[in-house]
Amino acid sequence: MTSKPFHLAIVGGGITGLALAIALKKRGVQITIYEQAAAFGEIGAGVGMHANAVRAMKIIDTELLAAFERVATRNAWPSKKNVWFDVLDGTAEEPASSPELLKPLFTLIGHDDGHAACHRARFLDQLVPLLPEGLAQFGKRLLSIDDPEDTDIPLTLHFEDGTSAKADAVLGCDGIKSRTRAHLVDRHDQEAAKPKYSHKFVYRGLIPMKDAVATLGEERSANSMLWMGPDRHALTFPVNHGQTLNLVAFVTTDDPWPSKDAQQLTLPATRDDALRDFAGFGLNVLGLLRMTAPQLERWGLFDLAENPLPQFFRGRVCLVGDAAHASTPHHGAGAAMCIEDVAVLAELLGDPSVTDTVGVQAAFAAFDSSRRGRDQWLVASSRRAADMYEWRARGRDFEAIADEVCARQAYIWNIDLDASIAAARKDLANRLALGLPTAAAPDKTVPFPPDIDFHLRDRGS
Ligand SMILES: Cc1cc2nc3c(=O)[nH]c(=O)nc-3n(C[C@H](O)[C@H](O)[C@H](O)COP(=O)(O)OP(=O)(O)OC[C@H]3O[C@@H](n4cnc5c(N)ncnc54)[C@H](O)[C@@H]3O)c2cc1C
Structure with a gap:
């Protein structure tokens, strides 16, 4: 496959950064990963994945799905x-x-x-070999980004070790404590960037x-x-x-x-x-x-429930995964949303119409428009789910808890990702045709999903 004539920096090599790197390599996008740690690694124990994550993995790369299946454990x-x-x-x-x-x-x-669950570190171990050697630089803790308005001039990433690197655009996959997020928020309002x-x-x-x-x-x-x-x-x-x-x-x-x-x-x-x-x-x-x-x-x-970002991108810097929408884990879907993000963004950046930094910005804007509503809905809904499990939201009304939890889970699991990607591609094409790559999209606030799928639960007897 011919390589795209631009080079992207991925900041952070967690699940999002690695999945994105795999997805972009497959689509001919040149990338370098900058990871603060000395090697790829995951802390924590199990992570669960559902149908929506599996669908997204299939779109990203069937090798990724195979890697997950090798470590997945089911009931x-x-x-x-x-x-x-x-x-x-x-x-x-x-x-x-x-x-x-x-x-x-x-x-x-x-x-x-x-419910397929895997040990985080084992999953990461399966992802690393899917990337060519030398694609990642370690010990590179991002401090700041210079983002010139002239899109012909590359951005400069500054790292804690005193070094710097150039890229045509930056993908912030640096998780809940994202440093890249600070770049999207007004310099005088850095509190707004903090979880x-x-x-x-x-x-x-x-x-x-x-x-x-x-x-x-x-x-x-x-x-x-x-x-x-x-x-x-x-x-x-x-x-x-x-x-x-x-x-x-x-x-x-x-x-x-x-x-x-x-x-x-x-x-x-x-x-x-x-x-x-x-x-x-x-x-x-x-x-x-x-x-x-x-x-x-x-x-x-x-x-980020109390301070949702107004946009997932600014100029040529775009946030993906937890960096954009860190959530509590009560829907068991935070990483799944990261993987959905990756599928959508990779399909946009890999689109044949994206050939320069203007196209990259249009892809970022289409990504933001496609994903922000759903991702931020999850963050808010996750808090609500925990309050139901802990009898804070609906007391001990187990019927009501079951109905509401099922409706929310159905919204997460039942996404038609192919349709979602097709709509995002159309948005990208419109932006490029109109010459308005980063025009604001209409508000995409997602209401509480109205359709309750009763097939998703069994009542105890
Ligand atoms: C208790 C708990 C349970 C969970 N359970 C589930 C579950 O069952 N199912 C599910 O789908 N999700 C679950 N999640 C959510 C899921 O863990 C996250 O959504 C996912 O791991 C986020 O991945 P990420 O790659 O975006 O961020 P991270 O995993 O945080 O990775 C960020 C990477 O960026 C690097 N980095 C950070 N800052 C910098 C910097 N300045 N410069 C360079 N590199 C940097 C870090 O070292 C790291 O490698 C859970 C979360 C928690 C807290």
Whole structure:
């Protein structure tokens, strides 16, 4: 394939940056990745992906989808293949003599392949070999960008190590603490570029499956469960091809994030802290927490819900993934949205009409118009979902919780990405034909999705 006559810098080599690099290489776009760390790597444990992410991966590159499939773990039981989560009352006590009494309140039914989860680092390990060597530069922590108005002059990226680099445009894939985001926000209003604490934090643990089975039993260890409770909830699902149980335990608090540095998203904690926070839960969740390491980490959940960006691009700098729309994780779809972003942006930048920096800017504007409404809807909706799981939004009205959660998940899962990309391409063509590459698009605020798909859930009996 002939290479496009421009060179793009990708800042950040997480899931978004790597997927974008794979997508753009395939479409003949020249790129360099600048990653602050000494090597590609992921912190954290499991990440779940749904039908929308799988559809996006297929569009990006079937090699990417194959890489994901190599590390994906699904519910083990054939009868649970299409189940995203069985939702239970985490505070209910289970009589040892009759464990079947604690039945799911309802079941969230996903697509045919259900909830596929993988270990983050294992997924990244699969992505790296899909890129040619030498495409990434490490130890390059971006500090600032010079963005001349004359689009014939390249931008300059300045790094913490004193070096700099040139590019025709910049793709900020630098995650929730994005430095690139600061470039999009007025210099006097840098607070607007910072994520805010959602007053929720999370303990995460990986538990050997044989230990998990001893506490939860076979069915609940081998399949994904969501344990609801007042101001707290927990998720459990298998990763590592069923050898490990991933435990994610969420806590809501009125307290501010206990760190002077709001950019510090993890703080030390102990297993005892977690057990104290989950006092009042049943023995299932408490039993798992007891199996976590004595020293844990507490992850503050920050997002951009309170300060959504008015645009995902400015000039020749465009944000993609968490850098643009960092979300709390309650829909389990943050990374999936990043991958959708990548599919749309790569198809736009790879379009034959995009041959220079004016075309690149038009592609950025079409991307913004296509994606911002959906991405920012997810950020807001994710907060709402957690409030439902923690009985803050709809009390203990489990019927109403089930209906609303299902409607929201359906909106996320059922996107017709091909149609979305076709519309974005049309927008790109119009922009180029009218000679107005970055003209403002109409407001794309997404309302609460009105169509409730009742097929997506089973009521507990
Ligand atoms: C607890 C939790 C659970 C989650 N669970 C799910 C889930 O089940 N499903 C799902 O879809 N999503 C989930 N998410 C969301 C998902 O993790 C993120 O949306 C996704 O990882 C974001 O990827 P990213 O590449 O955009 O950003 P990141 O993963 O943050 O990557 C950013 C990269 O940029 C680099 N970087 C940062 N600053 C600079 C700089 N100045 N210069 C150079 N490089 C820089 C970083 O080192 C990093 O490599 C969850 C999130 C959390 C917090």
